[in-house]
Amino acid sequence: MIKRALIFLVLAFFAWQFLLMVTGWEGLSGLGEIARHYMEKGREELGAANIVTAIVVTYRGLDTLGEVSVLFLAAAGIGFLLGAGRLSRKQDGGNAGGLENEKTRRKASEILETGSDIVVPAIAVFGVYIFVNGHLSPGGGFQGGAVIASAIVLLFLSHPFYSLNHGVLKVTESLSGTVYVGLGLLGLILAGGFLDARFLPVGEFGRILSAGAIPVIYSLIGLKVGAELVGILEQMRRPS
Amino acid sequence: MIITALIILMGVTMVVSAVFALHTKNLLMAVIAVGILSLFSSIIYLIMQAPDVAMTEAAIGAGLSTVIFLYALRRTTDRDVDDD
Numbered sequence: 326m327i328k329r330a331l332i333f334l335v336l337a338f339f340a341w342q343f344l345l346m347v348t349g350w351e352g353l354s355g356l357g358e359i360a361r362h363y364m365e366k367g368r369e370e371l372g373a374a375n376i377v378t379a380i381v382v383t384y385r386g387l388d389t390l391g392e393v394s395v396l397f398l399a400a401a402g403i404g405f406l407l408g409a410g411r412l413s414r415k416q417d418g419g420n421a422g423g424l425e426n427e428k429t430r431r432k433a434s435e436i437l438e439t440g441s442d443i444v445v446p447a448i449a450v451f452g453v454y455i456f457v458n459g460h461l462s463p464g465g466g467f468q469g470g471a472v473i474a475s476a477i478v479l480l481f482l483s484h485p486f487y488s489l490n491h492g493v494l495k496v497t498e499s500l501s502g503t504v505y506v507g508l509g510l511l512g513l514i515l516a517g518g519f520l521d522a523r524f525l526p527v528g529e530f531g532r533i534l535s536a537g538a539i540p541v542i543y544s545l546i547g548l549k550v551g552a553e554l555v556g557i558l559e560q561m562r563r564p565s
Numbered sequence: 566m567i568i569t570a571l572i573i574l575m576g577v578t579m580v581v582s583a584v585f586a587l588h589t590k591n592l593l594m595a596v597i598a599v600g601i602l603s604l605f606s607s608i609i610y611l612i613m614q615a616p617d618v619a620m621t622e623a624a625i626g627a628g629l630s631t632v633i634f635l636y637a638l639r640r641t642t643d644r645d646v647d648d649d
Binding site: 375463464467468472474475554558 | 636
């Protein structure tokens, strides 16, 4: 009874708060002070055509570093949880899980196999395009990495017995993460602050080699995110 | 006008699929309903001039998380638990 009453009270509280929000809402008349600074000064300060990328990589660069770390921790946690059981079973002797899985896993249909062989390279190249052009067009490291990972999903579905080279994933991921933080420190030494992209020349507005180090940083983020997501998928795919 | 009607239609579909995902007993259907929700929300982001967010939502929300849910579903066993 008390439980029910408590639930009712909490729901009533939320409803009241929601009512306040709905009745008291009024649209913004203009941009806030920080947003106006980004919109007006962002172009000459950083030279990135896509203002979202300028904010994500430079103005709010520390937040992006935090996001990348969160994703890294998630990938590491999944690898730790799913990998631990497999290791102890291997010590028990015998590879029963793997054998059982060989039976349940079947070959993909020829249509899927042929189609994905054509499409997978194109999707992967599109992912690279998204993060290399992150400072010019919508998208960037996270989106490009996710697109690359979805290409790998298609590869996993069409070739069930294909196994990835883990060494490449590990090296890509740790190297790009280290260089990312290194570039941030370089910004601290050579330019205005940590993750300041202006230690490279800003260049001509709208060209691919412009906006300082933003394309380099976003490409590294793309590689890192892609490698982490592919690692998660590989861990989930393997038989328990 | 057409755009507004489209947004309302997609919004209603999103709410319906979210409620369906909560109430259905079939976990596979629930995963697919959540995927539909993500797909429509990414289209709405695109209509509302947020292409960056739309791309993230389409690639991660509708694509990768659906696949990860399906892999997780394969690893678990299906068992009905009586609530209340």
